[in-house]
Structure formats: structure tokens, C-alpha cells
Amino acid sequence: MASGAPTSPAASNQLPEEVVTCLQNARFLHLATVSNNVPHISLMNYTYLPSSPYSSTPTIIMTTPPSSRKTINLADNPLVSLLVHDWASHRPRTLSHPDRSPSPSRPGPRPGSLAELLLGMNTASVSQISTEINGVAEIVPRGSEQETWYKAQHLANNTFGPSEDTHSSSPGLWGGLGTDGNEETREGDGGTRCYVGSDEVCVVVVKIKDGKIADWKGQVRDWVVSGDQAAALPNGV
Template sequence: MEQQQIPLNHEASAGDTNMQVTHELPSEVVQCLENARFLHLATCTDNVPHVSLMNYTYLPSSPFSSPPVIVMTTNPASKKMNNLVANPNVSLLVHDWVSHRPTTTSRRLSGGARSTSPGPPPPSSLAALLFNLNTSAVSSISATINGAARLVDSGSDEEKFYREKHLENNTFETEASTNDSFLRRESVVPGSNGNREEGDGGRGCFVAGEEVRVIVVGIRDVRIADWKGAVRDWVISPPTENGQVDGVR
């Protein structure tokens, strides 16, 4: 029996789609930010884009910001740091999907002849069930967040607050080796000769190091895309005195 395909939604997404204005982040975006481990940070200068995989901390509010912010840290000699100084406009991509690339069935040619090596055995019912569970989304959307980034003043109370929150949010009971490697790679600072504090996933340098700079992103607008291709746009606007939100200008 031929499996029925679920139709995708090929909705135009070049402009503002189903635009809504709000003073709070949509709950789906909050769920993504609270569940995901990493996000992708896109910076740009001289029309040359740059994307970085980042640890982050989402704060719905703080003593230094009533609107929600996203906190990150960076090596002061990094490419993203140079871009942020030249152009504070950033775009973030975050999702909390749990998936892995399915096995392909490509045929390899060797010496002009088809390979006669047997292919992978068909998955058992249990394996298929686990695979389907693994490729199912914890959330069915991804979120593109646009905003302006700023470097928090070094040595300030604000920097201390955000740094402590970021360190707390990125301290885990068990670190996977790949994540440790990522953190250690990001933690190298000029003059350190590559030395890092072992056993902490590099967090001692990556977040708490004196030379590491704290980045705070104020959220301007959000685009939500679901797995079927539907797109919704949200503009974050502060509430007025009567509790309503300002219109889009």
C-alpha cells in the first residue's frame, strides 16, 4: 500500500506573513529557547555573513532589562566579536527538534561495476519505533529571532549578573565529549597558549574568564516556521500605559 503523503504548505514567506504584534514572546519560541542546547548566531559585516554555533541563556526579564534577552559570551578576538562591533544587527536560529540523519541507500560504484555488497538489514519493529520517536520533534517549529546585540561593559554589575546566569545555565551534571570539545575550542583566549581548565568543559575560560566578553541580544522580531512550511511573523513591541501594544511603525 502506498503511504499517504502529508501535504506541505508552500506559503509565500518573502514578506511579513500573518504578522502579529505582541509585547511577549510567543509561547512556542519560549519553549524552544528553554529546551534547546545551542543556537546559531548569524553576524555580518561588509556584506559577508558569518554563522556560529553558540551556547546561550534565555532570560524572560532581569534587573537590567524588562524585555526578554538572550545572553552569550565570546572570545574577544573572535570573528563574531569583530562583526558585532561593526554591525550589532544579528539573527538567531533556534529549535528543539530531536532528530538524526536517516540511513541512505546509495549505491557505490567500484571499477565501473556495481557493488555487490549487501545493504543494511531491514530495521526491526523496535528499531523502527525508536527511530520514529527519535526523529519526532519535541517542538514542531523553528524560530528565527532578529535583534540587536550589545557588549556589556566589562567589570560592571550587569556583566557579573549575566555571566553568573549564563554559567549556571550551562553547567551540566554530565557533559558529552562532543560538547566538551566545543566548549574547550571556544574557550581559548589570546595569551593563554591554548591552556584550559580541564574537567569543566572549558566553562572556566568560556564563561568565567576575565577576557571573555558578555553579549546581550535584545529581541526585535521573531519568525516561526513549522515542519509543514507555514510561517508566522511577530514583532515585539513594549506595552503602552494602558497595557496595549504599540502598532507597527
């Protein structure tokens, strides 16, 4: 198990290379918000940008309905934590649960096939770390040029071709896989335009401050983004 003991954080005006790789490889992230000491967590689609015309700092874009619990929490408290994995696994059988069945999975490549070999190589190369990210969230003003630009980047990053595995896609919830009760039917593009491109969603931009890297060996390292990123930003509501 990874230790939570603090380490001397590595400071830089850019994210650690491992964190960037993790953000580029992962499909979803866990977003943790809080209000009145009540925490809330959602599984979200996201887009990572090292910089943008509106910020020279690393940012993460998400979208959410105005009435969702996370949006309400962000209006009250813009501080957020994110958890991103670049590995995929299922819990194996244990001594206390010898009959535990692994989570059902989609059919894989035939044993001994080239696809199986490549899948194993790709899994080995990306299944390395998990990163915790702390930051300050800003709800982008509705109808602004900034909102239009961020939403276009997010839509392009979450629209997949016909060969993309639909089993790993979001099953049609606004903004990701949260439990906010705002469900939409996925059609054609997998519902992307409903939970990303819709005029009804809010655009949330997280300015990254610091975090931790935990690798598969249980080692933990702290990191911090130096410069303007560390300054708290007012919420956009």
C-alpha cells in the same frame, strides 16, 4: 520546504510560547553577524532570559573572545540574526544519493526498552519548530556589575551535572562551536568556565525584536515583540 512569504506578524510584549519552548529545549543556536557586507555565522552556547534586573524585555546571553570575528562584527554592526532548532535529525538517503550514510550517533537505548519509549515521547514532544530571531546585540561594558550578573546567569545555565551526555556538549571552543580559532582544553566542568566564566570573554546581550516560526509541516508565521524591545540600542563598545 517552509515558505519565506511574509505573514501578518503577531505582536506581543512577550515571545510566542512556541519560541520560548524552543529556546528552553535547544542546546545551541546559530549566530549570524555581518560587517562590510561579509557575513559570519557561529554555533553558540546561550542563555535565554524573559527579563532581568537590567532589562524588562526578553534577552539572550552569549560570550565571545574580544578578538573573535563575531565580536569585531558586532562592534561594527549590532544587528544580528539567530536560528534556533528544537529538533534533532539526520539527512536521510535520497534518490540522488542512495548510498548516503547517516551521521554517526552515540549508542541509543536498547530496542523495546522503557528508555527507548521515553526517548521517542520526548523527541515527539520537542521536535516541532525552528525559529528565526532578529535583534540588536550589546557588548556589555567590561568589569561592570551588569557583566558580572549576566555572566553568572550564563555560567549557571551552561554547567551540567556528571550525568549529562558529554557527546552533545561543546567540544571546547570559546563561546560555543564557532570557527574563531580560540580553542581551550575541556576539563572537569567540560570547559564551561573557560568559554563562559573566564575574565577574558566579552558578554553579549541580544535584545529580541522579531522573527519567524517554521514548523515541521513547512508552515511559517511571523512574530514581533512590541514596546521598547523594537528600539535600536547603541552598541556597548
